[in-house]
Amino acid sequence: MxxxxxxxxxxxxxxxxxxxxxxxxxxxxxxxxxxxxxxxxxxxxxxxxxxxxxxxxxxxxxxxxxxxxxxxxxxxxxxxxxxxxxxxxxxGGIRIAFTASLSHKTNCFGPFTRSRPIPYDVVTLNHGSGYNPALGIFTAPRSGLYSFSFSVYSKVGVAGERMYYKVRLMRDGEAMASTWEDNREDSEDSGSQSVLLSLQQGGQVYVELLNGRQLCGNAEGLNSFSGSLIYPTLP
Known part of the structure; x- marks a missing residue:
């Protein structure tokens, strides 16, 4: 210049x-x-x-x-x-998602003397390896916003028998959502829930059956648990 x-x-x-x-x-x-x-x-x-x-x-x-x-x-x-x-x-490069269902090997799951996670043992998807089928617990590989859903199905043995179940979605030991049934009119029933949850890395989510309750007559795929990462966040 x-x-x-x-x-x-x-x-x-x-x-x-x-x-x-x-x-x-x-x-x-x-x-x-x-x-x-x-x-x-x-x-x-x-x-x-x-x-x-x-x-x-x-x-x-x-x-x-x-x-x-x-x-x-x-x-x-x-x-x-x-x-x-x-x-x-x-x-786009982070894939965390899982889908699992309860097998029909056992006719009834429960009742138990204490509430316990449902071990959905038929795993069809487990990207990121966050879901443990032996425990029925999902552990977040990283912090973020996650979507979870679960479905519940139960069938009584004979007409007039009491249907009695209550299932809760738990985050780090705290109930986030639930579905239940307690009557003698239905021979079979089902319910479902979907929630969005923020998790820190290492946070755990599972579906538990409350003590004294049971799920019976399970057909393959009707009792299920799934989740996926929507987007990651800073720890």
């Missing part, structure tokens, strides 16, 4: 010397006759005074500017790619 200003200043002086003849040719002639050093620096002075039709006068500086812009664009492209990779890792 200083080179341009210096050159314009010199041209201004030349213009003063040929003010009477307002023409490029007169200015060019005066420039050729100029005695002393011209402040051209990186500019091609010979070009400036003999080949004015082209842009060769500032070719070197223009090339340098072009190279600098190119390098900055390459750096920006690299940063955008890295940002995209980070976003993909956060919202």
């Amino acid at each position: 200083r080179s341009i200003v210096s050159t314009l200043f010199v041209l201004g002086l030349l213009w003063d010397s040929v003010r009477a003849e307002h023409s490029i040719s007169s200015l060019q002639a005066a420039a050729v006759a100029w005695e002393g050093e011209l402040p051209c620096r990186k500019w091609d002075c010979e070009c400036a005074f003999s080949r004015l039709r082209g842009c060769c006068c500032g070719a070197m500086e223009l090339f340098e500017v072009e190279d600098e812009i190119f390098m900055r664009m390459m750096d920006l492209s690299k940063r955008l790619f890295q940002l995209g990779e980070s976003i993909l890792e956060v919202i």
Whole structure:
């Protein structure tokens, strides 16, 4: 920029010397006759005074500017790619989800003297390995907002027998949702719940059957438990 200003200043002086003849040719002639050093620096002075039709006068500086812009664009492209990779890792590259159901090997689950998690042992999906089928407990691999749902089914043996169950979704030992039935009118019944829960890494969620209650006549897939990560959050 200083080179341009210096050159314009010199041209201004030349213009003063040929003010009477307002023409490029007169200015060019005066420039050729100029005695002393011209402040051209990186500019091609010979070009400036003999080949004015082209842009060769500032070719070197223009090339340098072009190279600098190119390098900055390459750096920006690299940063955008890295940002995209980070976003993909956060919202798309993390897969945490599970689906499990209670097998029909045992006709009745319960009753027990204390409340206990239901071990949904038929696992059809377990991305992130957060669900433990032996315990029936999901442990969050990372902090985030999760979606959970569970369904409950039970069938009594004979008409008039009491249907008596209560199932709760627990987060770190605290009840978040529940469904229950207590009557002698239904021979079979079902219920379901869905919730959104915030979990810290290592937080645990499970479905428990309350003490003294039971689930009977289970058909495959009707007693189920599932969950998935909606989006991660900072610990």
